[in-house]
Amino acid sequence: MKKYDVFVIGSGMAGMTVANKCASKGLKVGITDELPYGGTCALRGCDPKKVIIGATEVRDSAMRLKGKGIDTVPVVNWRDIMAFKQTFVDEMPPKIEKGNRHNDIDTYHSSAKFLSKNTLQLGTDTIEADKIVIATGAKPKVLDFEGGELALTSTDFLNLKKLPESVLFIGGGYIAFEFAHIAARSGANVTIVHRGERPLENFDPDIVSHLVAATEDLGVNLVLETEVTKIEKIEKGYLISGTTNGNLNQFEVEAVFNSAGRPPAIFDLELERANVAYSNKGISVNKYLQSTSNPKVYAAGDAAETGGLALTPVAVMEGHVVSSNILMGNSKEVDYPPMPTVVFTLPTMASVGMTETKAKNSGLEFRVNYDKVDDWFNARRLNVEEYAYKTIIDKNNGTVLGAHLIGPHCEETVNLFAMAIKTKMTVNDLRTMIFSYPTLSSDIPYML
Incomplete structure (x- = not known):
């Protein structure tokens, strides 16, 4: 039997964060993943998807500007863009494993199953750990109909x-x-x-x-x-x-x-043997991201049932919370800042903070600004037809409660709204800022 201070199941961003932070403080750490190291975002999600979208952005832009300075609309070469995408994917697993070796993290390539509250079976290896971190992410929902x-x-x-x-x-x-x-x-x-x-x-x-x-x-x-x-x-x-x-x-x-959803990838871990409580939404955790039923187990990322969204930056943040609580004792509570989320279509759709429905249910006094602004300069120069916003403003203190956008590069603009919500900037603060012009973010004061 091999013994560790910390053993991590899952090599995505949450798992990597925990493993590296704990190892850097001198703890003996092991990690396993039955899939190539790097997790969904780097290998099977956000990153490769965004690389592929890059080619379609060029085509979309040319389509909109055809006859307005562009004569020829390019065709997406699927084989070439997939080859380009693969250069990003292929470099990640060896890079991560090299980092693990450098940090003296023992690396396994096997699925894990609990044997007891603090022991795991990994293929032919039996692992005992003082703390076990479940960071297994999510996987596609099983379609339980014929075929x-x-x-x-x-x-x-x-x-x-x-x-x-x-x-x-x-x-x-x-x-x-x-x-x-x-x-x-x-x-x-x-x-x-x-x-x-x-x-x-x-x-x-x-x-x-x-x-x-x-x-x-x-x-x-x-x-x-x-x-x-x-x-x-x-x-x-x-x-x-x-x-x-x-x-x-x-x-x-x-x-x-x-594409019917992605439940947490926790149901093959034999959690009952470890007395780890869970639901269809993930491992049940407290404010320290520790299992509510087994204090030796922590969970982070998509595998945990938390107040955070299933997003890579949220998983990283939760990984830091788990690491701190393993290293320092339970002293760091998870506290979610405004979490911007984006649908990377063209046009892009982005959201942060309260929706109008949530604002109504909150009891706050608020006002809503909602408009389609395809006649604004930024929409006209790019010849986009769908450019709209909805902002939700607290009537009492003038702060932004939520922002919901669709249009060119709103994946960037939404980050400024997230910053404004987190720092409690007022509408007046934003209106009196000087933004570089003409940029998409220079439209923000007119959205308030």
């Missing part, structure tokens, strides 16, 4: 050697929309099937309506209030069956992708 196993995953999409001529995404969340935009701009016929009345349910509905319009203008077939019930393999691809208001609705496509 559900035939659907490909987001990982498969990011590794397609050739883009199918027609694709269907099951689910109406950010993964479905981001990949639909990539596929449509790269030449595929795209369908999104969502069971709810509206997609992207966690975002402001008024802003989402602009993204829906832009998505349909792109040629994506958006099918709502439809529950997929069956996937069948047919000669030229797949037949997807669903019910729309009780009526059968069928789609024939070359490839179908499961």
Whole structure:
């Protein structure tokens, strides 16, 4: 049996943060991952996705400016962009493992299962640790209808050697929309099937309506209030069956992708043996990110049921909280600042702080500014049709409670709103700032 001060399950950003911080303070640390080291974001999510989007941004910009200075619209070369993407992915696992060796972190490549409150089975190795950190992230939801196993995953999409001529995404969340935009701009016929009345349910509905319009203008077939019930393999691809208001609705496509959600990847860990309480949303933790039922276990990132969003920067922050509490005793409570979240479609949609619904339920006195501003200079110079904002302002102290945006580069603008909310800058503070001009952020004072 091998013994450690700290053993980490999962090599994503939360797990890496804990392992390296604890090792840097002299603790004996081990880490394992059954997949290549780096986690979802670096290998199967945010980073490779953003590299691929880069090519579609060029095409989108050229399409909008055709006849306004651009004559030729480029075509996305799928093979080349995937090869470029792979250069980022391939360099990560060896880089991370080299860092582990440098920091004297023992590295394993196996799934882990609990044997008791502080012991794990890793293949043929038995591990005992004073503290065990669960940072296993999330994985695609199991589709429990007939043929559900035939659907490909987001990982498969990011590794397609050739883009199918027609694709269907099951689910109406950010993964479905981001990949639909990539596929449509790269030449595929795209369908999104969502069971709810509206997609992207966690975002402001008024802003989402602009993204829906832009998505349909792109040629994506958006099918709502439809529950997929069956996937069948047919000669030229797949037949997807669903019910729309009780009526059968069928789609024939070359490839179908499961983008119906990502539950925490914790259900194969034999948590009952360790008396680790959990729900469908993750490991149950207290304000120190320690298991509510087993003090030897901590959890961070998508594997933990916390007040944080399932975002990479949040996982990093939680990793630092866990590290501090392992090293110093439970002295650091998790405290979430405003968490901006982005849907990397084109146009981009971004959100931070309170939604209008949450503001209404808070009891605060507030006002709402909401407008479509495709006639503003920044929209006209880029020839964009969907540029809109909704800001929520506290009437009593003039601070920003929330900001919801759609339009060019709002993934950057939203960070300034996040800073304003965190520092409690007032509307007057923002209006009297001098922003560089003409930039997208120079529109902020007019959104207040």
